[in-house]
Amino acid sequence: MIFENMRFYFREALLSFRRSALMSMATILSITTILLIVGIFILISVNLNLFLENLESQLEIIVYLEENISTTELNTLTENFNSINGIKEVNFVSKEEAYQRLSKDLGEQKDILSAIEKNPLPASFEIRIKEPKMIEQIANQITKFIKVEEVEYGQETAEKLLNFTYIFRRAGMLVLVLLVFASILIISNIIKITVYARRNEIEIMSLVGATSWFVKWPFIIEGFLQGFISSVLSTIILYNFYFFAINIVHQAIPFLPLVVDSVDLLPIGLAIVLLGSLVGILGSMFSVGKYLNV
């Protein structure tokens, strides 16, 4: 019986799709457009996030060492660094290497260095961390280690950068939430119009003694199909458009970090399909409920 009913509900949903083909197409196109806007925004914010992460990953701690450090002390210090949670990479820069770097940086002016008898530059460690927020805490920890002369991490710049990325991320999240909320409202209103066009049918069904679920099922299936088809359509358009767009951006700004792996984009596509289908189902369910009380 349930199976037979389900077949009936599906047939009814498909028939109604065919009966009001123009209306169904208009509905699908409208929902597709809205989901496209949401999708474009998500893609932009994902790439922006990658850019911010990239920016944050440039943050590093430089640990200057005392002059008279022995190899044993150096090894102890390296072990100490490794025992700290949150350190991604430790790079030792010897006095000689520091000197060479400086001389390279000075370029044509490197002759100035010949005026100095002894290499004045200290040996150092360059430390990259996993979580940018932890930079201050880790730096403070390192200050306490033996033979550490000075710890530098561009405190002010780091703070400014972290503040900036924090605000940017929060603002992006807020806009995304608002956009998703608006799209839910718009899609459910579009579906409400399609249900409104068939309110007579709902009223008649209710008057002949159909249970509310019997009335609702074909509409739920139709709402799901409208949402699903629209979201799949918008995902396909979005993916093609995206790869076309990043090609152009890459040519213009080659060093800009962009999400290029389609596997990374899969969750976005799935989220859009889920959003479209779910709003289609719920929108039609609630709209039918409104006309059922006759």
Add this chain to the structure above:
Amino acid sequence: MIRMFHVYKNYPNKIQALRDINIHIKKGEFVFLVGPTGAGKTTFLKLIYRGIVPTKGQVIVDGINIARLKPGYIPYLRRNIGIVFQDFKLLYDRTVYENISFGLKAIGATNFEIRQQVKKVLNLVGLEHKKKIKPHLLSGGEQQKLCIARAIANEPLILLTDEPTGNLDPYTSWEIMKLLFHINIRGTTIIMASHDKLMIDKAKKRVVRVERGRVIEDTQRGTY
């Protein structure tokens, strides 16, 4: 079959649609509900199929107190009540056959039962040869017959008709009336809200007159 005890119905705009209605309609009766527009006839019918609940008083339909009926049980009450509207309420994107089968499917009839019943009621109202066409190609009288066929397809105990001859010429009206009498003879209780003086006088059935929400006259073999 239908009993009302001190029934009042007020609408939110403070209009008293019905006031102190007491009535008993027996099984198999044919009752005309008459009165001017706005007298409360439609409200009276709506109470029976639980389109609304009374503000005060009791409405008992086939032993069920409709005011206490939980929403989930309303469909089961309605399966015993056929309703025919003046404005037909047909689905114009479906065929004559589908307009009837759709209602039967809604109450869980099997495909075999649906085929049998649709054939039976279409024969009864004389529309068997038009089962494949859409309702907008039918005349007003035929559309009303289709409404009646849909309303009686599941063999309800009660048939409520709200001015079914309101838009029809006298000849077609009488055809509809004959059809309703025929259904009544087979045991269905019929309540018909009407303005059709000619039909009511000719029918010689019970007439309940409603005015300003009150029953002011209730006569067996009455006239308009």
